[in-house]
Amino acid sequence: MFSEGDFLQPVPRDPGPDPVPADVERAEMRSILRRHTVVNDRCQSCGNPPDHTGYCWAGRVAYERLQTPWPN
Numbered sequence: 001m002f003s004e005g006d007f008l009q010p011v012p013r014d015p016g017p018d019p020v021p022a023d024v025e026r027a028e029m030r031s032i033l034r035r036h037t038v039v040n041d042r043c044q045s046c047g048n049p050p051d052h053t054g055y056c057w058a059g060r061v062a063y064e065r066l067q068t069p070w071p072n
Contacts, residue, residue: 025065032062 035045036059042049043056053060 029062029065033059033066036062 036043036056038044038050038054038056038059043059046056046058048056048058050056051060053063055063
């Protein structure tokens with residue numbers, strides 16, 4: 001029923017958008033981190049309260065993303 005030959009993976013018709021270059025993504029994370037600063041227990045940008053790290057959710061995600069190793 002099945003052939004013993006090589007199995008080829010199907011190629012998607014639309015592979016989707018190209019990945020965002022690392023330097024562009026890094027700049028965006030820095031921009032998000034600057035905008036989402038917590039003052040008086042509320043974020044200036046989104047209005048969410050800070051978590052245990054002192055950042056709102058978006059700020060914490062941007063900070064953690066900037067701390068991960070980036071390809072050169």
